[in-house]
Amino acid sequence: MVVQQATAALAQIDGWIAAEQRREAERRRGAEIRPPAPEWLVEVGLNKNNLVAVHTGDCWDPDKRARPVTRAEALDALTRLQAQACSKCRPDTALGVLE
Structure with a gap:
């Protein structure tokens, strides 16, 4: 047993x-x-044309509507399109953009 x-x-x-x-x-x-994590993210608004914020790829705060972008697109969003830089991950500092 x-x-x-x-x-x-x-x-x-x-x-x-x-x-x-x-x-x-x-x-x-x-x-x-x-797939590898993106280097940069752009958070878009509800109408998909409005850029809300730019984030680094490892930021913990992006919304579900964030999409991966290239470095050039992130720079363009911050400078020409006037998107806000995330206050948590500070992509503007990482990209060398001074406000």
Whole structure:
């Protein structure tokens, strides 16, 4: 009886280990295929034509309507289009734009 219970417990533990190894492999695959974070983000308004703010790519504060842009587009948004610079990540400082 004890041998049977130990064998069942060992099989259960082996199942847990295999499931955890599968989850870890999936997590690694997901991290490998994830695209790199954008360097700059522009947050657009509700009408999609109004630029609200410029953020660095690693900013924690952009809205759901933020989209990735190039460095040139971020500079253009700050200088010519008069978009606000995020007060948390300060992309204007990172881009070298003085107000």
